[in-house]
Amino acid sequence: MASLTAAGRIVVKIGSAILVDRETGALRAGWLTSLAEDIAWLKARQVDVVLVSSGSIALGRGVLGLGAQDLPLEQSQAAAAVGQIRLARAYEEVLAPHGITTAQVLVTLEDSTDRRRYLNSRATLEQLLSLGVVAIVNENDTIATDEIRFGDNDRLAAQIAVTVGADQLILLSDVDGFYSANPADDPTATRFDTIDRITGEIEQMAGDAGSGLSKGGMKTKLMAAKTATAAGCDMAITEGSPLNPLRRLHDGAAATWFTAQTDPQAARKRWIAAMKPRGTITLDAGAVTALRSGKSLLPAGVAAVSGGFQRGDAVAIADGAGHVLGHGLCRYTAEEAQIIKGRKSQEIEGLLGYPGRAALIHRDDMAL
Ligand SMILES: Nc1ncnc2c1ncn2[C@@H]1O[C@H](COP(=O)(O)OP(=O)(O)O)[C@@H](O)[C@H]1O
Numbered sequence: 121m122a123s124l125t126a127a128g129r130i131v132v133k134i135g136s137a138i139l140v141d142r143e144t145g146a147l148r149a150g151w152l153t154s155l156a157e158d159i160a161w162l163k164a165r166q167v168d169v170v171l172v173s174s175g176s177i178a179l180g181r182g183v184l185g186l187g188a189q190d191l192p193l194e195q196s197q198a199a200a201a202v203g204q205i206r207l208a209r210a211y212e213e214v215l216a217p218h219g220i221t222t223a224q225v226l227v228t229l230e231d232s233t234d235r236r237r238y239l240n241s242r243a244t245l246e247q248l249l250s251l252g253v254v255a256i257v258n259e260n261d262t263i264a265t266d267e268i269r270f271g272d273n274d275r276l277a278a279q280i281a282v283t284v285g286a287d288q289l290i291l292l293s294d295v296d297g298f299y300s301a302n303p304a305d306d307p308t309a310t311r312f313d314t315i316d317r318i319t320g321e322i323e324q325m326a327g328d329a330g331s332g333l334s335k336g337g338m339k340t341k342l343m344a345a346k347t348a349t350a351a352g353c354d355m356a357i358t359e360g361s362p363l364n365p366l367r368r369l370h371d372g373a374a375a376t377w378f379t380a381q382t383d384p385q386a387a388r389k390r391w392i393a394a395m396k397p398r399g400t401i402t403l404d405a406g407a408v409t410a411l412r413s414g415k416s417l418l419p420a421g422v423a424a425v426s427g428g429f430q431r432g433d434a435v436a437i438a439d440g441a442g443h444v445l446g447h448g449l450c451r452y453t454a455e456e457a458q459i460i461k462g463r464k465s466q467e468i469e470g471l472l473g474y475p476g477r478a479a480l481i482h483r484d485d486m487a488l
């Protein structure tokens with residue numbers, strides 16, 4: 121699981137606590153330089169990288185002398201505005217010596233819930249990736265209100281990972297993984313190497329953030345894991361503060377990996393959809409409605425058959441106007457289908473000389 125260079129696309133989330141020195145409120149410049157080395161190393165191996173970086177509020181509060189206490193919303197938004205410009209510049213400065221161009225992308229929750237905005241942000245990120253640019257994504261704290269905020273970059277990072285179709289999401293945190301209890305409070309807590317399924321029991325183990333600079337804690341990291349893994353993306357939580365954190369993870373540093381869920385049924389449907397159809401089955405109006413409501417295709421609903429397919433071949437499924445609704449695997453040959461089209465299931469045996477199957481295309485074999 122630890123191989124990062126095997127991934128085509130990685131989203132890396134950098135938490136405030138590892139980017140900003142808690143004592144001084146300053147950016148950890150040496151560490152950021154080492155992160156840039158790791159990113160250049162990944163990109164040299166053809167891995168696309170998107171960064172989701174926290175730290176604007178932590179940096180801004182230092183510049184404005186706002187102290188470490190909880191800030192009212194307007195003050196954290198002002199701190200974010202001051203800190204974000206420094207944050208983006210810092211990434212640009214460390215990545216430019218490697219010949220890497222950076223971009224700043226600020227998003228809000230609405231950008232992922234509104235389909236048009238979602239498609240726009242996806243297109244922009246895709247364009248940046250194809251140009252070799254490393255996007256530095258953060259929440260647009262200055263315009264986000266409490267109701268529409270992600271509020272933590274763990275979930276934002278998972279959303280971005282889904283948006284760009286990443287293979288891996290890596291959360292660089294101040295802890296080296298997910299423990300059976302908050303290790304800051306419970307020294308007997310043990311770390312999970314791998315979590316295949318997030319159960320209620322696992323959720324009970326997640327506590328809040330450890331440092332005053334951070335927001336999410338483990339609760340939001342589990343939410344991120346659910347989003348990412350459901351979309352087929354592996355997610356790791358690892359200690360980010362040592363130098364070269366991505367190389368370390370690649371070399372087997374301690375981490376908790378949440379494994380991507382692969383839904384076999386969904387994967388099968390994608391496979392069917394990608395198959396080249398060997399013929400076309402045209403439906404009558406009743407069959408169109410039945411298929412749309414999730415039913416299998418019976419011979420009675422077939423109006424016409426064309427092509428020369430064998431049993432098990434993929435066929436296009438079309439409506440009476442010739443619009444292709446999807447693909448399916450046909451359980452009969454084209455010749456048999458010609459014979460039984462429009463007929464009731466009870467008639468099949470008499471027509472074909474053997475009992476046959478009730479469905480011409482079973483709903484599990486259909487991708488509409
Ligand atoms: N079950 C747990 N396992 C590990 N850490 C936990 C757990 N529950 C709560 N935590 C706390 O979560 C912190 C990491 O989250 P957070 O402070 O939000 O950091 P980040 O800046 O990386 O988002 C840890 O330092 C730890 O104190």
Ligand SMILES: N[C@@H](CCC(=O)OP(=O)(O)O)C(=O)O
Pocket residue numbers: 134135136137173174175176177178200258259261271272273274333334335336337
């Ligand atoms: N958008 C905020 C992110 C806050 C946040 O999620 O912090 P963290 O828990 O350290 O990842 C900022 O840049 O300060």
